[in-house]
Amino acid sequence: MAAQGGVVFQEKVSRLLSRHDTKPVIKPNKSLVLRDAVANRKPKKGEATCITEMSVMMACWKQKNFVDALCSSEINSFYSCVEIAQAAMKNKSEQTRLQGGFLHPKKATTLLKRYPNLRSEI
Numbered sequence: 001m002a003a004q005g006g007v008v009f010q011e012k013v014s015r016l017l018s019r020h021d022t023k024p025v026i027k028p029n030k031s032l033v034l035r036d037a038v039a040n041r042k043p044k045k046g047e048a049t050c051i052t053e054m055s056v057m058m059a060c061w062k063q064k065n066f067v068d069a070l071c072s073s074e075i076n077s078f079y080s081c082v083e084i085a086q087a088a089m090k091n092k093s094e095q096t097r098l099q100g101g102f103l104h105p106k107k108a109t110t111l112l113k114r115y116p117n118l119r120s121e122i
Contacts, residue, residue, distance in 0.1 A: 034117045038108045049085040053078040 013032070057078045060071035068075065096102060 036109075036112045036116045038105045038112065040105045040109070046089075050078060050081040053081045 017028075053074070057071060057074040060074045061067075064070040
């Protein structure tokens with residue numbers, strides 16, 4: 001079934017590239033061949049968590065001349081928020097890993113170099 005879809009795609013591309021009324025429908029400026037490498041971009045960090053707890057803790061430190069004992073409740077609330085956020089992030093990464101998810105660009109490049117694409121146009 002996948003081979004049939006590839007044949008249909010090849011026919012469509014060749015029809016678009018063929019001359020129709022002496023003008024090509026599309027004129028590619030580069031060859032229509034996939035590269036054997038992927039751009040090495042870093043994954044996005046995501047949004048920051050526990051900002052309000054951190055700001056409350058720092059405000060308490062400033063008021064109490066940076067004495068930890070006087071701001072223990074704020075420190076504990078900040079650490080509990082961080083633990084909850086780390087558990088949620090770990091749970092999210094496990095779900096994406098189980099569902100297939102995201103392939104790191106370096107791993108994708110090594111796979112593409114191991115199994116290179118055809119170098120000729122369709």
